[in-house]
Amino acid sequence: MRKPHSLQRMAARTAALCGLAGALALAGCGGGGTSVHDDSATRAGWSWALPSFFPTPRVPDTNPMTAEKVELGRFLFYDRRLSGNGTQACASCHVQSKAFTDGLTTSLGSTGQAHPRNAQGLANVVYNATLTWANPSLVTLEKQMETPLFGTDPVEMGVNDRNKDEILARLAADAGYNQRFAKAYPGQGSPITWGNVIHAIAAFQRTILSGNSKYDQYLKGSTALSAAEQRGMSLFFGEKAECFHCHSSFNFNDQIVHAGSRIVETPFHNTGLYNIGGTGAFPEPNRGVYELTQLVKDMGKFRAPSLRNVEVTGPYMHDGSIETLEQVLEFYAAGGRNITSGPHAGDGRANPNKNDFINQIALTAGDRADLLAFLKTLTDHELLTTPKLSDPFSSQAGQ
Numbered sequence: 001m002r003k004p005h006s007l008q009r010m011a012a013r014t015a016a017l018c019g020l021a022g023a024l025a026l027a028g029c030g031g032g033g034t035s036v037h038d039d040s041a042t043r044a045g046w047s048w049a050l051p052s053f054f055p056t057p058r059v060p061d062t063n064p065m066t067a068e069k070v071e072l073g074r075f076l077f078y079d080r081r082l083s084g085n086g087t088q089a090c091a092s093c094h095v096q097s098k099a100f101t102d103g104l105t106t107s108l109g110s111t112g113q114a115h116p117r118n119a120q121g122l123a124n125v126v127y128n129a130t131l132t133w134a135n136p137s138l139v140t141l142e143k144q145m146e147t148p149l150f151g152t153d154p155v156e157m158g159v160n161d162r163n164k165d166e167i168l169a170r171l172a173a174d175a176g177y178n179q180r181f182a183k184a185y186p187g188q189g190s191p192i193t194w195g196n197v198i199h200a201i202a203a204f205q206r207t208i209l210s211g212n213s214k215y216d217q218y219l220k221g222s223t224a225l226s227a228a229e230q231r232g233m234s235l236f237f238g239e240k241a242e243c244f245h246c247h248s249s250f251n252f253n254d255q256i257v258h259a260g261s262r263i264v265e266t267p268f269h270n271t272g273l274y275n276i277g278g279t280g281a282f283p284e285p286n287r288g289v290y291e292l293t294q295l296v297k298d299m300g301k302f303r304a305p306s307l308r309n310v311e312v313t314g315p316y317m318h319d320g321s322i323e324t325l326e327q328v329l330e331f332y333a334a335g336g337r338n339i340t341s342g343p344h345a346g347d348g349r350a351n352p353n354k355n356d357f358i359n360q361i362a363l364t365a366g367d368r369a370d371l372l373a374f375l376k377t378l379t380d381h382e383l384l385t386t387p388k389l390s391d392p393f394s395s396q397a398g399q
Contacts, residue, residue: 045066046067051211051216054211054250055259056260057126057206058126060140062142062199065203068180068184069184069185070200070204072184072204073201073202074392076090076201077090077091077201077204078392078393082159083157084110084111084159085110085158087110088109090148092110096384096391097384098121098384099308101120101312102119103315104118105321106119109156110155110157118318118319120132120305122208123309123383124209125141125205125208126141126207128257129257129265130255130266132144134289134303134318135289135292136292141206142199164194168193168197171192172192181196210309210380211380212382213380215378218377231370231373232374235371240362241332242357246304246355252307253306253307255303266303267304269301269304269355271300271348271354271358272336272350273300273331273348274339275349275351276343276344277345279346280299280352280353283343287299288301297353300354309379309383311375311379329363333363334349335360336348336351336354
């Protein structure tokens with residue numbers, strides 16, 4: 001089994017000893033704790049309330065954060081009127097109680113068309129260097145949002161040239177929206193535009209922050225991990241299970257960007273999920289970065305998602321083809337997936353494009369139980385229930 005460079009191995013061990021998965025991405029172990037602090041080094045009128053080891057998020061100069069814009073974005077995020085046929089909101093595929101995933105194998109668009117991929121969680125999306133499973137070019141929330149809104153293959157929200165003016169008219173007919181847009185975009189004579197809609201939703205998404213899990217509380221010193229959770233943590237950050245190679249940052253992924261970033265790495269990985277006919281192929285239309293580059297080496301390469309809240313974000317993988325977290329651990333322990341029959345038959349363990357760190361790992365049943373126990377400490381129950389991220393229409397109905 002290939003091991004990392006000695007310096008990388010040393011850094012990973014340091015991260016584990018500090019109890020900070022983000023030690024590699026930040027400035028070592030010196031920060032300590034997860035006490036919430038206000039970071040006002042952004043724009044006037046906005047401050048971030050962040051755990052102490054979270055860096056200040058990067059925000060585009062063209063879309064500065066304001067409380068008024070965030071609140072408008074929350075309404076728009078949950079509003080079904082934003083889809084072409086009035087049946088679907090952003091929140092239809094990004095449900096708060098599921099850490100802003102939808103619990104489906106693959107998502108369904110407003111017209112009933114199935115998306116080929118599993119809905120990704122939005123927790124800490126502000127720190128993601130790229131924003132889809134396999135498109136290195138989508139690096140801002142504003143640009144990414146054009147795909148679910150206006151995309152035609154597949155149709156998600158179903159906004160198009162025929163109905164886009166009608167949708168804005170729906171919003172303009174709502175007195176509440178007239179007030180919210182005016183507050184969010186003062187000085188604009190006609191602020192209800194698609195550009196402002198997208199900017200407001202992006203601003204709201206940047207506030208979907210997750211940093212109060214049991215693991216975070218453990219780092220703060222306000223709770224203790226059980227023996228099983230501690231053993232699982234040691235496995236996770238150690239070279240037996242080797243999870244840390246792709247999930248070593250404070251956000252438990254390996255694509256991180258923040259206000260202080262100088263070099264931003266955007267790795268994508270083939271994990272051996274498929275190897276159709278022994279050729280290295282993945283099923284269409286889920287072929288990873290290869291779909292854009294047409295380079296064989298990119299076949300089956302996808303972005304490693306954050307493992308924060310992974311307990312509630314199943315089913316798993318880019319196509320939702322692994323149902324449970326226990327099965328995910330079995331998949332990685334096997335070094336890939338061997339499909340013995342059907343159109344996708346092939347031994348993913350032998351995929352020629354597979355990441356070098358995906359190899360068979362000797363995990364006992366106890367090891368897997370311990371890893372599972374640790375992964376469950378990453379669930380942030382505050383994120384799943386906090387009113388500031390909840391459906392404002394539901395709260396209005398209850399008044």
